[in-house]
């Protein structure tokens with residue numbers, strides 16, 4: 001479970017030619033409060049001045065006050081938007097965000113047999129994920145040599161980092177919180193504006209862009225979006241730090257995709273990692289591991305933006321009418337075959 005003292009592999013930015021650099025996490029002078037407030041490189045703009053500015057003469061469909069999606073809810077009761085196809089204009093929102101030189105850090109983990117998912121994940125991401133915006137993937141793996149060569153689009157970069165192998169898939173999944181916490185704290189302050197953390201056993205089929213950006217972003221789990229809260233698979237044992245009592249809960253969020261500003265995601269990962277460690281000390285493991293802790297976190301620190309299950313579908317789910325486009329989807333996998341343990 002201890003995943004520190006990593007060997008970093010930095011890659012040639014546009015291909016996966018790897019060059020080994022040994023390094024330990026460096027202590028950063030940056031204050032966490034500074035996250036999200038940095039000046040974008042090469043730009044006079046500061047994010048605190050970030051206005052949703054549009055250019056004169058730029059034409060797009062008139063927004064309506066009366067006509068829109070009526071088959072889904074596009075706002076939470078705390079007034080965070082829930083993003084569905086038809087709730088935003090991609091051309092308009094791209095033009096607004098293009099005025100800021102944003103970088104979206106994106107973490108992905110591929111240990112053991114999960115390296116087999118990398119090719120499809122990366123190739124499909126390069127087709128659909130923040131196309132035209134700066135993206136820096138941080139790929140953590142125990143086998144850098146198994147990372148496929150995938151051509152990166154303009155302003156998309158990939159850094160591969162070696163992490164030790166682990167025997168339990170649960171430890172790999174949960175250990176992501178610790179690695180993310182350290183990555184954000186020690187390295188990203190001057191490198192990125194937003195971060196997303198994505199499962200690797202998934203593939204992009206449609207646009208995932210700036211409409212997904214926000215301070216704290218949760219994705220509604222594709223299995224539970226139409227379930228009553230008492231049937232959510234929250235942790236129900238009060239002994240666990242992830243415990244959510246009956247009668248509470250908003251949505252069931254997936255841990256396969258979440259993100260937001262560096263400061264907000266840093267706080268999330270730090271808190272979840274602390275809670276996971278309290279559980280370890282008390283010899284209890286939450287039913288869905290870090291996903292249970294993430295759900296507890298999002299219940300009491302509400303996301304400022306939610307992504308509909310379009311942003312994480314499952315290839316084995318039947319289609320439903322409300323999901324007009326599948327943007328990102330979990331591939332069907334044989335858990336017993338790909339995981340190091342059952």
Ligand SMILES: CC(=O)N[C@H]1[C@@H](OP(=O)(O)OP(=O)(O)OC[C@H]2O[C@@H](n3ccc(=O)[nH]c3=O)[C@H](O)[C@@H]2O)O[C@H](CO)[C@H](O)[C@@H]1O
Pocket residue numbers: 108109110111112113114169172173198199200201221253254255256257287288289290291330338339340
């Ligand atoms: C849809 C959904 O909500 N998925 C979550 C779910 O099952 P999943 O079945 O999606 O978990 P999973 O097996 O995909 O593991 C999560 C992630 O850990 C990494 N990994 C895991 C095992 C391994 O041998 N090598 C490796 O690299 C990989 O990035 C993978 O995508 O529950 C997990 C923890 O209980 C995580 O919260 C997942 O995000």
Ligand SMILES: [Mn+2]
Pocket residue numbers: 199200201256330
């Ligand atoms: Mn997964």
